[in-house]
Amino acid sequence: MKTIVTPILMIGALVLSQTTIAKTYNGGADMSKLLPISTLLNNAQKYTTEPVTIKGTVTRVCQKRGCWMQLASDKKFQTLRVKVRDGDMVFPMTAQGKTAFATGTLKIHPLTLEQTNQRRKAQKLEPVDTAQVLHLFAPVAVTIKD
Amino acid sequence: MSWFKLNRSLHRDIGYFCIGMTLVFAISGIALNHIHQFNSNYQVTRTSHTITLSGLDIETDHFEATLLATLQLEDKVKARFWQDQTTYKLFLEEDTTLYLYPEQNEVLVEQVEPRFLLRQLNFLHLNEARAAWMWFSDFYAILLIYLAVSALFMVKGKRGVLGPRGLLVLAGFAAPAAFIIFYSH
Numbered sequence: 001m002k003t004i005v006t007p008i009l010m011i012g013a014l015v016l017s018q019t020t021i022a023k024t025y026n027g028g029a030d031m032s033k034l035l036p037i038s039t040l041l042n043n044a045q046k047y048t049t050e051p052v053t054i055k056g057t058v059t060r061v062c063q064k065r066g067c068w069m070q071l072a073s074d075k076k077f078q079t080l081r082v083k084v085r086d087g088d089m090v091f092p093m094t095a096q097g098k099t100a101f102a103t104g105t106l107k108i109h110p111l112t113l114e115q116t117n118q119r120r121k122a123q124k125l126e127p128v129d130t131a132q133v134l135h136l137f138a139p140v141a142v143t144i145k146d
Numbered sequence: 147m148s149w150f151k152l153n154r155s156l157h158r159d160i161g162y163f164c165i166g167m168t169l170v171f172a173i174s175g176i177a178l179n180h181i182h183q184f185n186s187n188y189q190v191t192r193t194s195h196t197i198t199l200s201g202l203d204i205e206t207d208h209f210e211a212t213l214l215a216t217l218q219l220e221d222k223v224k225a226r227f228w229q230d231q232t233t234y235k236l237f238l239e240e241d242t243t244l245y246l247y248p249e250q251n252e253v254l255v256e257q258v259e260p261r262f263l264l265r266q267l268n269f270l271h272l273n274e275a276r277a278a279w280m281w282f283s284d285f286y287a288i289l290l291i292y293l294a295v296s297a298l299f300m301v302k303g304k305r306g307v308l309g310p311r312g313l314l315v316l317a318g319f320a321a322p323a324a325f326i327i328f329y330s331h
Contacts, residue, residue, distance in 0.1 A: 057225045057227055057237070059227050059229060059235060063185055063187075063188065063190065064181045064182065064185060064187070065181065066187070072227045076228055077228055077230060077231065079229075087272055087273070090269075090272055090274045092260075093187070093188045093190075093258050094188075094241045094258060094260065096237055096241075096243055096258070097224050097225045097237025097238070097243065098224075098225075099225075123230060124230065124232065125230065146224075
């Protein structure tokens with residue numbers, strides 16, 4: 001009897017632990033530093049060193065490793081990707097549609113023209129003649145709310 | 147009790163204790179190794195529907211209610227977002243996302259469900275629980291080191307590692323060494 005009960009209890013505990021998966025990372029975002037994403041992107045260089053907290057609806061999440069999530073900006077059609085090193089934080093796919101707060105700094109990655117148009121093609125957008133700049137937000141702490 | 151018998155007893159009991167953790171790391175290890183071929187965290191199902199969207203004001207509560215009724219979804223919209231000029235997203239409460247393509251009169255229903263058990267195993271393997279799990283994992287790793295070393299002293303004489311079976315130990319070292327030599331440049 002014991003040989004059956006023990007594995008059942010172990011599996012049960014693991015399944016129940018699903019409900020306890022943390023929605024805050026590294027203590028949660030610092031809500032005193034809130035800044036709209038559009039403002040952050042308008043002054044991108046400034047916020048590469050000055051930590052701020054951004055807020056937005058989670059519109060996409062890395063399906064495989066949960067290493068990034070995309071937040072909707074306060075400005076229409078604008079988004080910002082929150083990116084961590086694999087394993088530093090794991091964003092659940094079920095966070096889509098929830099509101100996320102992330103505290104950290106902005107990283108600026110200039111793209112080549114080829115990279116720019118590859119990304120635009122993936123987004124079903126028309127090609128352009130000038131290379132664009134990729135903005136990634138590197139968080140130190142995150143909170144995801146329902 | 148002699149040290150030989152003590153070693154065998156400890157090896158047996160610690161081995162029993164490590165079964166659960168070993169299964170957690172072994173199963174999730176395979177799952178994570180093949181995450182690009184098989185998403186072991188989530189089951190994602192997508193179904194496409196042809197629904198007239200062009201010419202409609204899709205940014206209204208009335209439209210959303212009608213759409214959910216048409217799709218026979220008993221759920222609520224918790225957020226909405228224009229992904230780009232051609233794609234409007236509706237996020238539902240129950241881990242469902244609707245992709246609306248007004249130009250194509252198409253609605254894609256994407257449902258995300260964490261996989262039974264594998265999601266939890268991966269959660270542990272990737273240390274999403276952070277500090278407490280890290281210390282427990284360290285403890286488990288120390289026990290594994292003990293199991294490996296104590297295994298050398300399980301059988302005395304030439305029937306143990308001093309005999310032909312010692313080649314198995316060498317093979318166990320040779321395999322990772324070969325990978326380092328061939329792939330680390």
